[in-house]
Amino acid sequence: MTTAVASDPLESTNRAVHPFVGTFASCTKKVFSTMLGWDIVLADQTKSRGFLSKYDVSGLIGFSGSLRGTLVVSCAAEMTYSAAESFLGARPTEITDDIVDLVGELTNMIGGSSKDRLGITGIELGLPAVVSGIGHRVSFQPSAHVEILHFMCDAGPFTVEIGFRIPNGQK
């Protein structure tokens, strides 16, 4: 399979990924730039199954209706402290209720804006949930199609994983 070479990975069109992924990538970029003022770079895109995240904090939100799946935003604790500092003006030193709230909101915004830009009617968004724990893992069902977006920013790396059932027999 051809690997794209592009100056901005978000503009890449010939990667072996599902067309949905570009929407999730651009919405993630917009959420981080508008809410945090952070420029993020899509460093890589991979596919996987099974256990994925090995970060400290993960925000999860489910899709139902005409698209069934889950979006997971995972990062290191230090990155959430930097995000909280940008949002709230003070830097926490541990996972607080504000951190959980913040990660849930960011996940909700990425999921919500992606839902609206996918061009598919009838998608319902669930309530966000946040999992924290050093080196925890998040897994998808084996039947899920899983795409992983690997982002990089000044505060460190993070991933957005999208596990979904491909609708209408699409490949």
Added chain:
Amino acid sequence: MKVLVADDSGVMRKIIIRALNSVGVTDTIEAANGQEAIDAFKANPVDMILTDWNMPEKNGLEVVTEIRATGSEIPIIMVTTEAQKSQVIAAIQAGVSDYLTKPFDSDDLRAKLDKFVAV
């Protein structure tokens, strides 16, 4: 000027209140769900409401509907991730004065507030 900010996210309430402060509004009330928002509206004379859509107890649409049913015409801005056309139409029909989709930056919020805030 007193503004009621209703959102189940404490972080989001802080962000909105910080933006309100930046345009000179310092008298704010917070509500963490739709019922709290309605109760706060009934207990306090507020001049404007910023409300989320998806909240526990009662959602933002129910909040707007109940407040408009009292005859109040105060500005209500819906601040939400719900951006599909049908939802915007439903919000307008319920009586919202303006609509701001998340994610937004401070300039987006200030532009909405400037339409209604007189300080």
